[in-house]
Amino acid sequence: xxxxxxxxxxxxxxxxxxxxxxxxxxxxxxxxxxxxxxxxxxxxxxxxxxxxxxxxxxxxxxxxxxxxxxxxxxxxxxxxxxxxxxxxxxxxxxxxxxxxxxxxxxxxxxxxxxxxxxxxxxxxxxxxxxxxxxxxxxxxxxxxxxxxxxxxxxxxxxxxxxxxxxxxxxxxxxxxxxxxxxxxxxxxxxxxxxxxxxxxxxxxxxxxxxxxxxxxxxxxxxxxxxxxxxxxx
Amino acid sequence: xxxxxxxxxxxxxxxxxxxxxxxxxxxxxxxxxxxxxxxxxxxxxxxxxxxxxxxxxxxxxxxxxxxxxxxxxxxxxxxxxxxxxxxxxxxxxxxxxxxxxxxxxxxxxxxxxxxxxxxxxxxxxxxxxxxxxxxxxxxxxxxxxxxxxxxxxxxxxxxxxxxxxxxxxxxxxxxxxxxxxxxxxxxxxxxxxxxxxxxxxxxxxxxxxxxxxxxxxxxxxxxxxxxxxxxxx
Amino acid sequence: xxxxxxxxxxxxxxxxxxxxxxxxxxxxxxxxxxxxxxxxxxxxxxxxxxxxxxxxxxxxxxxxxxxxxxxxxxxxxxxxxxxxxxxxxxxxxxxxxxxxxxxxxxxxxxxxxxxxxxxxxxxxxxxxxxxxxxxxxxxxxxxxxxxxxxxxxxxxxxxxxxxxxxxxxxxxxxxxxxxxxxxxxxxxxxxxxxxxxxxxxxxxxxxxxxxxxxxxxxxxxxxxxxxxxxxxx
Amino acid sequence: xxxxxxxxxxxxxxxxxxxxxxxxxxxxxxxxxxxxxxxxxxxxxxxxxxxxxxxxxxxxxxxxxxxxxxxxxxxxxxxxxxxxxxxxxxxxxxxxxxxxxxxxxxxxxxxxxxxxxxxxxxxxxxxxxxxxxxxxxxxxxxxxxxxxxxxxxxxxxxxxxxxxxxxxxxxxxxxxxxxxxxxxxxxxxxxxxxxxxxxxxxxxxxxxxxxxxxxxxxxxxxxxxxxxxxxxx
DNA sequence: TATGAATGAGGTTTCATTCAT
DNA sequence: GATGAATGAAACCTCATTCAT
Numbered sequence: 018x019x020x021x022x023x024x025x026x027x028x029x030x031x032x033x034x035x036x037x038x039x040x041x042x043x044x045x046x047x048x049x050x051x052x053x054x055x056x057x058x059x060x061x062x063x064x065x066x067x068x069x070x071x072x073x074x075x076x077x078x079x080x081x082x083x084x085x086x087x088x089x090x091x092x093x094x095x096x097x098x099x100x101x102x103x104x105x106x107x108x109x110x111x112x113x114x115x116x117x118x119x120x121x122x123x124x125x126x127x128x129x130x131x132x133x134x135x136x137x138x139x140x141x142x143x144x145x146x147x148x149x150x151x152x153x154x155x156x157x158x159x160x161x162x163x164x165x166x167x168x169x170x171x172x173x174x175x176x177x178x179x180x181x182x183x184x185x186x187x188x189x190x191x192x193x194x195x196x197x198x199x200x201x202x203x204x205x206x207x208x209x210x211x212x213x214x215x216x217x218x219x220x221x222x223x224x225x226x227x228x229x230x231x232x233x234x235x236x237x238x239x240x241x242x243x244x245x246x247x248x249x250x
Numbered sequence: 251x252x253x254x255x256x257x258x259x260x261x262x263x264x265x266x267x268x269x270x271x272x273x274x275x276x277x278x279x280x281x282x283x284x285x286x287x288x289x290x291x292x293x294x295x296x297x298x299x300x301x302x303x304x305x306x307x308x309x310x311x312x313x314x315x316x317x318x319x320x321x322x323x324x325x326x327x328x329x330x331x332x333x334x335x336x337x338x339x340x341x342x343x344x345x346x347x348x349x350x351x352x353x354x355x356x357x358x359x360x361x362x363x364x365x366x367x368x369x370x371x372x373x374x375x376x377x378x379x380x381x382x383x384x385x386x387x388x389x390x391x392x393x394x395x396x397x398x399x400x401x402x403x404x405x406x407x408x409x410x411x412x413x414x415x416x417x418x419x420x421x422x423x424x425x426x427x428x429x430x431x432x433x434x435x436x437x438x439x440x441x442x443x444x445x446x447x448x449x450x451x452x453x454x455x456x457x458x459x460x461x462x463x464x465x466x467x468x469x470x471x472x473x474x475x476x477x478x479x480x481x482x483x
Numbered sequence: 484x485x486x487x488x489x490x491x492x493x494x495x496x497x498x499x500x501x502x503x504x505x506x507x508x509x510x511x512x513x514x515x516x517x518x519x520x521x522x523x524x525x526x527x528x529x530x531x532x533x534x535x536x537x538x539x540x541x542x543x544x545x546x547x548x549x550x551x552x553x554x555x556x557x558x559x560x561x562x563x564x565x566x567x568x569x570x571x572x573x574x575x576x577x578x579x580x581x582x583x584x585x586x587x588x589x590x591x592x593x594x595x596x597x598x599x600x601x602x603x604x605x606x607x608x609x610x611x612x613x614x615x616x617x618x619x620x621x622x623x624x625x626x627x628x629x630x631x632x633x634x635x636x637x638x639x640x641x642x643x644x645x646x647x648x649x650x651x652x653x654x655x656x657x658x659x660x661x662x663x664x665x666x667x668x669x670x671x672x673x674x675x676x677x678x679x680x681x682x683x684x685x686x687x688x689x690x691x692x693x694x695x696x697x698x699x700x701x702x703x704x705x706x707x708x709x710x711x712x713x714x715x716x
Numbered sequence: 717x718x719x720x721x722x723x724x725x726x727x728x729x730x731x732x733x734x735x736x737x738x739x740x741x742x743x744x745x746x747x748x749x750x751x752x753x754x755x756x757x758x759x760x761x762x763x764x765x766x767x768x769x770x771x772x773x774x775x776x777x778x779x780x781x782x783x784x785x786x787x788x789x790x791x792x793x794x795x796x797x798x799x800x801x802x803x804x805x806x807x808x809x810x811x812x813x814x815x816x817x818x819x820x821x822x823x824x825x826x827x828x829x830x831x832x833x834x835x836x837x838x839x840x841x842x843x844x845x846x847x848x849x850x851x852x853x854x855x856x857x858x859x860x861x862x863x864x865x866x867x868x869x870x871x872x873x874x875x876x877x878x879x880x881x882x883x884x885x886x887x888x889x890x891x892x893x894x895x896x897x898x899x900x901x902x903x904x905x906x907x908x909x910x911x912x913x914x915x916x917x918x919x920x921x922x923x924x925x926x927x928x929x930x931x932x933x934x935x936x937x938x939x940x941x942x943x944x945x946x947x948x949x
Numbered sequence: 950t951a952t953g954a955a956t957g958a959g960g961t962t963t964c965a966t967t968c969a970t
Numbered sequence: 971g972a973t974g975a976a977t978g979a980a981a982c983c984t985c986a987t988t989c990a991t
Binding site: 150 | 377382384385387399419426432444446449452460461466468
């Protein structure tokens with residue numbers, strides 16, 4: 018297990034329900050935010066009660082109000098915190114790849130992204146943000162500004178390198194990057210959130226192969242064409 | 251007002267004291283569903299009140315219960331009805347294109363889809379379904395089964411024709427179709443629901459051109475390649 | 484089956500759910516009252532709805548209002564009607580007994596009364612009247628005045644005959660009569676309404692024998708004593 | 717106000733702005749049950765509102781739900797509590813009498829019972845239980861099991877002593893006991909609940925004398941007979 | 950700092966009653 | 971006379987929020 022995959026460590030911290038800390042005022046906000054994420058993530062903003070959040074955090078209801086002025090504030094603080102925590106997962110391995118075959122790089126990236134999008138941590142945040150986007154436009158925007166955009170810029174940077182190297186055609190890298198993400202995300206969401214998995218299961222390998230193949234060839238510069246392998250049969 | 255207008259006299263019978271309500275049992279369900287869509291769509295299932303829905307429908311609260319057994323039932327009936335209403339928009343022009351330049355066809359389709367996804371009607375349904383997917387799994391699944399899948403099959407059919415004609419490479423058409431949709435949807439959602447439009451506006455033409463270009467080239471059979479021009483203009 | 488036992492005939496009239504009379508405005512009030520008795524009797528005034536009453540009567544809700552100004556009025560009309568219908572059952576066989584042995588007479592009377600009190604028709608009225616006595620004091624009083632008092636007077640008359648004949652001691656016949664009724668009623672109510680039957684079943688014969696024996700000996704004139712048989716062992 | 721009274725100064729700390737509510741978690745259940753009894757007892761289960769109960773208890777509506785899960789639960793808890801509270805009143809003087817004149821004993825007991833049955837506390841419970849026996853069969857049964865039966869056994873024990881002593885004839889003591897109670901209860905109920913008191917008042921002394929006399933003679937062993945005087949004085 | 954008892958506004962739901970047809 | 975769609979007041983119940991301890 019690499020460092021990378023540990024970005025969800027905070028989510029797992031309480032897996033075994035530790036003996037409730039009686040004195041840890043500095044840790045409270047985070048402790049509450051994490052409980053809030055687990056409860057809001059699974060039950061939704063309105064269905065969840067602060068009583069549940071408090072119980073999950075191992076504290077009492079009133080204590081929440083010592084750190085957050087209202088349920089709504091707790092909810093958007095939780096979203097901000099989660100977006101912040103989830104960010105690293107969207108960074109294409111930190112360093113821009115070089116030397117390795119570009120398609121292989123894309124394939125690796127696709128797998129990382131797809132797996133991340135299928136994660137309950139991501140799906141729950143997605144559901145929460147989309148579901149309450151109208152009620153919390155600032156939260157949605159901040160997720161866009163601090164989550165979507167930066168991650169997208171990283172990915173675009175990666176693509177631009179390929180374009181500058183002549184391997185890829187020149188297309189708007191920001192748009193291409195988001196399109197790539199969209200191709201993967203739609204599977205995660207329709208299969209994971211809409212219950213598609215049970216209605217019409219799709220093997221991950223086939224999804225990843227097809228998407229990577231399509232995107233890679235869509236991007237490929239004319240001269241590079243000969244070197245490619247065949248798509249998914 | 252001329253004599254002419256007196257042919258409407260029978261309709262004015264109660265002009266002085268209009269009837270408190272009108273009988274319209276056949277029209278009620280649709281009338282309520284549409285009000286429900288407007289209210290639930292903008293305010294969300296939990297924030298919206300049946301009082302609001304009733305007011306929007308121009309009826310009284312109790313009347314809703316003559317047609318729907320509960321708020322939750324009204325909500326999912328509304329989703330079903332909307333999915334049903336939205337379906338036609340997803341059908342690619344009815345007949346499968348042939349002979350015409352495939353890229354042009356894709357471009358037209360992309361524009362149709364993208365515009366549809368940016369529609370408040372779609373975005374509101376999307377938000378409602380995603381936001382309440384956990385609470386209404388059947389609704390989410392039925393949207394998947396009756397909305398996503400059939401639309402996807404149409405599009406896949408369209409792509410398969412191109413593959414069979416040798417214009418496109420052989421890839422899994424269902425996956426390719428959904429990936430295409432994903433590329434467009436992610437823009438509609440991030441720009442329309444997450445407030446991206448205000449944070450980082452993107453001209454529709456650029457989105458459509460890039461996406462169409464990427465997807466078309468990603469699909470293009472090797473032999474067809476020569477005839478293509480470069481990326482986004 | 485004697486005439487006597489047919490006093491509940493009205494209650495049985497609809498047992499087989501006859502084809503709803505479409506034209507019988509004169510019969511409506513009684514038809515509604517009977518449905519009301521069945522519904523109110525089993526479900527109680529507040530739990531029962533006019534919808535149920537209407538359905539039971541085979542008419543529509545609005546029609547009830549053509550005959551009764553309100554639910555409360557229907558309820559007390561129903562009570563009055565029932566009390567009126569139940570009265571005959573309380574008359575000690577119509578004619579004052581003579582010649583037969585007095586104890587045998589009492590025994591027959593006790594059985595008639597006890598069986599009547601165990602009847603759902605009686606228990607439901609009792610429950611309804613007692614339960615709503617505070618809300619419908621007039622109904623309760625009218626039941627007292629028109630049901631309890633007259634029936635009691637009949638019974639007292641029966642006892643007085645025995646006293647005048649020297650068979651019974653001279654005691655207040657009205658009080659004695661009601662006490663006799665009370666001895667029987669308490670079994671019917673505790674066993675039938677409070678669920679005593681399931682908790683602690685008591686054979687009717689033992690109840691009747693003991694009660695009759697006690698009351699008869701309680702009433703017996705000193706000189707008559709020798710002739711009596713032994714009580715229940 | 718003297719200096720003396722200043723020892724209470726600490727208690728007046730918030731005199732100017734009294735606390736909106738007082739903590740009294742231990743006292744609440746009983747406090748609520750008593751308010752519930754007063755309200756339900758006079759207005760009935762359905763007519764009474766929790767708002768009224770709360771006001772009567774001097775607390776707010778929501779507080780009730782901290783102690784009772786629903787209105788129905790409060791109602792049956794109230795019944796249970798009342799039955800429990802009422803029990804002592806039904807115990808015949810604690811020790812079984814002996815040697816004293818049995819009729820005098822019975823007379824005393826009759827008066828105790830009759831007075832108890834005429835008590836609003838009893839009449840209200842009776843009305844509540846009878847009125848809702850169908851909706852709360854468990855409550856009715858528990859009243860039977862925990863109220864009626866034990867009280868009856870005590871009384872039966874009392875009678876059995878007399879039988880064993882040869883003063884009373886051998887009859888089923890449980891049935892005789894309940895019959896005795898029934899003779900008294902019917903007056904309390906018809907006069908107290910059905911409004912008989914206003915329609916046809918009966919002096920308590922006459923009721924008690926007659927009933928006691930009847931029952932005593934009904935029970936008396938043949939040999940004991942000579943010592944008795946005639947009926948109601 | 951932390952608690953949890955208490956509050957009360959607000960929402961869903963029911964149903965007696967009305968009234969156009 | 972009969973219907974049944976429509977109404978809206980009222981009641982139960984929940985839960986975010988407050989605050990004495």
